Amino acid sequence: MTHLIQGETGDWEVVIGLEVHAQAITKSKLFSGAPTTFGAGPNENVSLVDAAMPGMLPVINEMAIEQAVRTGLGLRAAINKYSVFERKNYFYADLPQGYQISQYQHPVVGEGTVTLDLADGSTRDVGIERLHLEQDAGKSIHDQDPKRSMIDLNRAGVVLMEIVSKPDIRSPEEAGAYLRKLRAILRYLGTCDGNMEEGSMRADVNVSVRPKGADELRTRVEVKNVNSVRFVMQAIEVEAERQVGVWEDGGEVVQETRLFDPNKGETRAMRTKEFAHDYRYFPDPDLLPVRFDDDFIERIKATLPELPDEKKNRFINDMGLSAYDAGVLVADRETATYFEEAADGRDAKTVANWLTTNLFGALNKLGKDIGESPVSAGHLGELVGLIKDETISTKIAKDVFEEMLKTSKAPGDIVEEKGLKQITDTGAIEAIVDQVIADNPDQAADVRGGNDKAIGWFVGQVMKASQGKANPGQVNGLLRSKLLG
Amino acid sequence: MSDLRDWTIATASDAMEKGEVSSVELTDAFIAAMEAGRTLNAFITETPELARERAAASDERRKNGDARGPMDGIPIGMKDLFCTEGVKTTAASHILDNFVPTYESTVSGNLRDAGAVMLGKTNLDEFAMGSANITSYFGSVKNPWTPEGANANLVPGGSSGGSVAAVSGGLAIAATGTDTGGSIRQPASFTGLVGMKPTYGRCSRWGTVAFASSLDQAGPLTRTVEDAAIMLQAMASHDPKDSTSLPMVLPDCRAACTRDAKGLRVGIPKEYTLDGMPEEIQKLWNQGAQWFKEMGAEIVEVSLPHTKYALPTYYIVAPAEASSNLARYDGVRYGFRKDGASLDEMYELTRGEGFGAEVQRRVLIGTYVLSAGYYDAYYVKAQQVRTLIAEDFKKIFADVDVLLTPTAPSAAFAEGDKMDDPIAMYLNDVFTVPASLAGLPAISVPGGVDKDGLPLGLQLITGVCQEETLFRAASALEMAAGFEARP
Amino acid sequence: MSLTKDDVRKIAFLARIRVPDERLEPLAGELNNIVGWVEQLGEVNTDGVAPMTSVVETETPMREDVVTDGGVQDKVLANAPDGEGAFYGVPKVVE
Numbered sequence A: 001m002t003h004l005i006q007g008e009t010g011d012w013e014v015v016i017g018l019e020v021h022a023q024a025i026t027k028s029k030l031f032s033g034a035p036t037t038f039g040a041g042p043n044e045n046v047s048l049v050d051a052a053m054p055g056m057l058p059v060i061n062e063m064a065i066e067q068a069v070r071t072g073l074g075l076r077a078a079i080n081k082y083s084v085f086e087r088k089n090y091f092y093a094d095l096p097q098g099y100q101i102s103q104y105q106h107p108v109v110g111e112g113t114v115t116l117d118l119a120d121g122s123t124r125d126v127g128i129e130r131l132h133l134e135q136d137a138g139k140s141i142h143d144q145d146p147k148r149s150m151i152d153l154n155r156a157g158v159v160l161m162e163i164v165s166k167p168d169i170r171s172p173e174e175a176g177a178y179l180r181k182l183r184a185i186l187r188y189l190g191t192c193d194g195n196m197e198e199g200s201m202r203a204d205v206n207v208s209v210r211p212k213g214a215d216e217l218r219t220r221v222e223v224k225n226v227n228s229v230r231f232v233m234q235a236i237e238v239e240a241e242r243q244v245g246v247w248e249d250g251g252e253v254v255q256e257t258r259l260f261d262p263n264k265g266e267t268r269a270m271r272t273k274e275f276a277h278d279y280r281y282f283p284d285p286d287l288l289p290v291r292f293d294d295d296f297i298e299r300i301k302a303t304l305p306e307l308p309d310e311k312k313n314r315f316i317n318d319m320g321l322s323a324y325d326a327g328v329l330v331a332d333r334e335t336a337t338y339f340e341e342a343a344d345g346r347d348a349k350t351v352a353n354w355l356t357t358n359l360f361g362a363l364n365k366l367g368k369d370i371g372e373s374p375v376s377a378g379h380l381g382e383l384v385g386l387i388k389d390e391t392i393s394t395k396i397a398k399d400v401f402e403e404m405l406k407t408s409k410a411p412g413d414i415v416e417e418k419g420l421k422q423i424t425d426t427g428a429i430e431a432i433v434d435q436v437i438a439d440n441p442d443q444a445a446d447v448r449g450g451n452d453k454a455i456g457w458f459v460g461q462v463m464k465a466s467q468g469k470a471n472p473g474q475v476n477g478l479l480r481s482k483l484l485g
Numbered sequence B: 001m002s003d004l005r006d007w008t009i010a011t012a013s014d015a016m017e018k019g020e021v022s023s024v025e026l027t028d029a030f031i032a033a034m035e036a037g038r039t040l041n042a043f044i045t046e047t048p049e050l051a052r053e054r055a056a057a058s059d060e061r062r063k064n065g066d067a068r069g070p071m072d073g074i075p076i077g078m079k080d081l082f083c084t085e086g087v088k089t090t091a092a093s094h095i096l097d098n099f100v101p102t103y104e105s106t107v108s109g110n111l112r113d114a115g116a117v118m119l120g121k122t123n124l125d126e127f128a129m130g131s132a133n134i135t136s137y138f139g140s141v142k143n144p145w146t147p148e149g150a151n152a153n154l155v156p157g158g159s160s161g162g163s164v165a166a167v168s169g170g171l172a173i174a175a176t177g178t179d180t181g182g183s184i185r186q187p188a189s190f191t192g193l194v195g196m197k198p199t200y201g202r203c204s205r206w207g208t209v210a211f212a213s214s215l216d217q218a219g220p221l222t223r224t225v226e227d228a229a230i231m232l233q234a235m236a237s238h239d240p241k242d243s244t245s246l247p248m249v250l251p252d253c254r255a256a257c258t259r260d261a262k263g264l265r266v267g268i269p270k271e272y273t274l275d276g277m278p279e280e281i282q283k284l285w286n287q288g289a290q291w292f293k294e295m296g297a298e299i300v301e302v303s304l305p306h307t308k309y310a311l312p313t314y315y316i317v318a319p320a321e322a323s324s325n326l327a328r329y330d331g332v333r334y335g336f337r338k339d340g341a342s343l344d345e346m347y348e349l350t351r352g353e354g355f356g357a358e359v360q361r362r363v364l365i366g367t368y369v370l371s372a373g374y375y376d377a378y379y380v381k382a383q384q385v386r387t388l389i390a391e392d393f394k395k396i397f398a399d400v401d402v403l404l405t406p407t408a409p410s411a412a413f414a415e416g417d418k419m420d421d422p423i424a425m426y427l428n429d430v431f432t433v434p435a436s437l438a439g440l441p442a443i444s445v446p447g448g449v450d451k452d453g454l455p456l457g458l459q460l461i462t463g464v465c466q467e468e469t470l471f472r473a474a475s476a477l478e479m480a481a482g483f484e485a486r487p
Numbered sequence C: 001m002s003l004t005k006d007d008v009r010k011i012a013f014l015a016r017i018r019v020p021d022e023r024l025e026p027l028a029g030e031l032n033n034i035v036g037w038v039e040q041l042g043e044v045n046t047d048g049v050a051p052m053t054s055v056v057e058t059e060t061p062m063r064e065d066v067v068t069d070g071g072v073q074d075k076v077l078a079n080a081p082d083g084e085g086a087f088y089g090v091p092k093v094v095e
Ligand SMILES: [Mg+2]
Pocket: A019, A204
């Protein structure tokens, strides 16, 4: 799926790399015992360490290391048993220490891979360059006072995993697929909640363009802190087009940091210029290098859940689903769990169908996600079971499903209460068939005269007369033998 | 009360135990001396009320048989680099204007818990950067010692200049110091005191204003080696809040002071002989070796080939770390702020006015050696040389127990000397810096006086965590030297 | 290697220290003296020598992931030059 921008001089290719900051799920901060909960009052979740009081020192949160290693394993990445925290020095109002403790030359996780599931059911691998741990900064609030910015350090020191991709992404769609897949993996692992609205996942997008077929990379621009999948895709779109415009006008794209403005649908250069930065990284002398052994990695490995790619393969190979359906079902952990529960002991393909068409459609209309579904996984499975054993027809099943959405009742109970059980007794069906034929002599003559197609009309009439409960196969057989036999 | 300079921790503790004196009496006497001795400018902040309160509590404990050991009730000075809860802490810098910590550093907290009575916060070089205590925002400190037949004002050494002035001037029985490149040992040498820097990691750095994290160590400044052992025992601890704190218990250093030097292998590093070093220092050094020989120790000439590179290494590593450690002083959360039209202007004005000249110089050097294009050539190179220096020591300590060197290349000098040449000033630390770079324990013991009657110290260095050997050798040296001179 | 007045200006801005113009030249001189002096390290052969990361080799201590701190807003703001309304105030920042 090549995404090309048509310029005046020809086609251009977009080259994209993503740096995702994912907040690791931990109770306390990376280097202090202050809580990481969302929504506390200003400066409440702050320790004296986070506020960089004189003499305060960092101590590593073991869970942060664990979550990074767990994520690294989920990204099929190299785990570095020796890693170093370094200081990234710069001044900013919400950076209390005057440096961010981050990892630079020796990150805890090295190269890995994320497999994208594309819309056409195909897959594509995107390389991961590294994953490193670092502290988040605080928050500057600019709109409370005309002359001042207000600083809240609640987020200062929260654990971030910065996941850097290789420049392997070639379109906004792939970037979207990458973010969704990465988020799915993090959620499966339980290492990040992936909530972009609350800022627990943010992306810096590196964009460059080059004439189609060119090998070398051109200057890249970093679009900072984009906070939704949709905005990332839009930002790439407009930034790539801007760059094509610059090159084609004979200009030069400058390496800079830009911000995406979703309201105006454009990117603009940040006022704080990058050239003034010289981060002066050096190993943090307040911390020793991090070392762990294979046992530590093995212990974490033993707790890993089945990940989306493995699950998808199992759904395809063992359960007979299409690559597309399998991809959709594993996209998030809750859906996959729901599916597996519903499909337990049932026909998996039928369950998959009901889930992806009927249930997803209904939930979409209700504005609910699968965790809030009025139809439980067990009930959906039961419904498929009722179809399979011919207690109800597929058509009746649709009515039952509507009722399930409204009442959350078990399908068996609904069928019982409303008397929707399919009629399979040949005698009972024959009586209705005979009655319908007797009531419509003209149409019957028409069929007998050779108009086969009109038999469909009779099927409809019989089903209607049986309130949909007659077994459609049997009805068809009886009508054929009586009218054409 | 007799000459306050007669008191040591050991004698005062004994006297209190016997009921000959109370902590309140001692404390009152030292408060009076502190007030009378203000011309030394040894204290930035005096805390007499707090001291009396703690002294009374100590007496109460002792009465109830709950005394907490030999530090209980002892009036001490606290270097104003240790954050003290509710007591202004300045690091001798304008930039910490009116900073009152809401927390107590681990070291000062350990001493408080041991019953020590803090008289006040002692003066120092700004952010502990200096060797003469002339860079303090609160003015320079005067050495209680004066050269015979002259009345020049001498510097007390630095950076723990206020602490040594207080102890040698009889304003406190002992005091805390911090040592990054020699800031305990060199001023001890300049004032006829014992100054001890333990193995890196023995004393927690939590709550102590940082200068250079990989080098900073707290330690005691006392009149005797035994006192240094007593006080270190109270200061040191394994602190989970400091990731570089050693997870082990300090051995009984006071007990080690009673052992003699017989059989010790004492190394004399030949590279510590400097061109142009005053003859008296060379003589004292030889004398020290002679004393050890007479006490049954074996003298071995050894070589530490990278010694001459220690000082330039230090002057890359320490400013680099300092440039980053001092970035937090930005006028946002505490301390001095000078308003500006923009955030950057506020930072620049605050730091331009809040830091003194020497601190600025070091922050700029540190910023430079870490900056893009220079990091490998300076910082990485220095850390490599540091590895070589540490390896030199490691090799030597496979062969000898302890090294004997001079503490400083000169006696205390007059205020005004060496002032306009930073490098000449840096050379004060030439003998103390190598052990700092390698994280080794070291001690300065007064050895004698020069022709002007000014004290000169001898330094002993041992391997990592070999404090017992260090104290054993130091008390033997102390006994042999029999130093009794007074300012 | 010799630092120019301009280098000093750049470094001073990186360190956010305002240096008056007339001090740039003399400061360049002082810094050059020091830098020139430390450059003697160039004589030392450090091929294959690992830069020191910590003087005392011990295990990296790690904390258990439990909340033991925070909720000390009063202490956090106690010394703030501008700490109204539970925030730290700074001159307005425009991004
Ligand atoms: Mg980034």
